[in-house]
Amino acid sequence: MILKILSVLVLAVVAYFFYRLIIRSVLALYFFKRGNACFNKELYDQAIRYYDRVLRFSPTFVSALLHRGNAYNRQGDFDNGIADYDWFIELEPDHSEAYNNRGIAYAQQGRYDMALGDFDQAISIDPNDVSAHYNRGNANYHQANYDLSLLDFEQVIALDPNYAGAYINKGLLLQDKGDEEGARQAFLRAKELGHPDAQFHLDELDE
Numbered sequence: 001m002i003l004k005i006l007s008v009l010v011l012a013v014v015a016y017f018f019y020r021l022i023i024r025s026v027l028a029l030y031f032f033k034r035g036n037a038c039f040n041k042e043l044y045d046q047a048i049r050y051y052d053r054v055l056r057f058s059p060t061f062v063s064a065l066l067h068r069g070n071a072y073n074r075q076g077d078f079d080n081g082i083a084d085y086d087w088f089i090e091l092e093p094d095h096s097e098a099y100n101n102r103g104i105a106y107a108q109q110g111r112y113d114m115a116l117g118d119f120d121q122a123i124s125i126d127p128n129d130v131s132a133h134y135n136r137g138n139a140n141y142h143q144a145n146y147d148l149s150l151l152d153f154e155q156v157i158a159l160d161p162n163y164a165g166a167y168i169n170k171g172l173l174l175q176d177k178g179d180e181e182g183a184r185q186a187f188l189r190a191k192e193l194g195h196p197d198a199q200f201h202l203d204e205l206d207e
Helices: 002-040 044-057 062-075 078-091 096-108 112-125 130-142 146-159 164-176 180-192 198-206
Strands: none
Touching: 002 044, 002 062, 044 062, 062 078, 062 096, 078 096, 096 112, 096 130, 112 130, 130 146, 130 164, 146 164, 164 180, 164 198, 180 198
């Protein structure tokens, strides 16, 4: 009789903990979706509060870390963004987007050496990561690595021939190197793709 009572009690305790786990998981997913909705509306303070709730209910809900880091970045709070990316990368070390986004935060702080390391890592994980190539091109430019920067923007164009910003940056680098015809062709392609600054750069070449 006692054994039967103990068995029932054990089953009740196990059922209670599974119930709590399921409820917490459901709530975490609900708050994550709410956070994403706020993020998409550029309501970053609200998004961060929802991601905070996700992590209180489910500390291993790693996507909430990545998204909260992105929200901090959009607010210009790069220290907190970097902290979230650090935490995320500890849990998911093979995620190119996290390295790319942390690299953006470092670049915004002027820490280009750190940014380049992260962009390199993102590209080593995903060689077709267009954003990481583009961002590395910008970081290389700020470090006066102009030839490497040009190679990065050419790689962006190879991966995504409709990336207008890459043609603008390529054109500026070619213009600096004295290749005005190459620059003109890059700006013309950017104009075809609808980049708002393309005509300005074309006019500048004709002055």
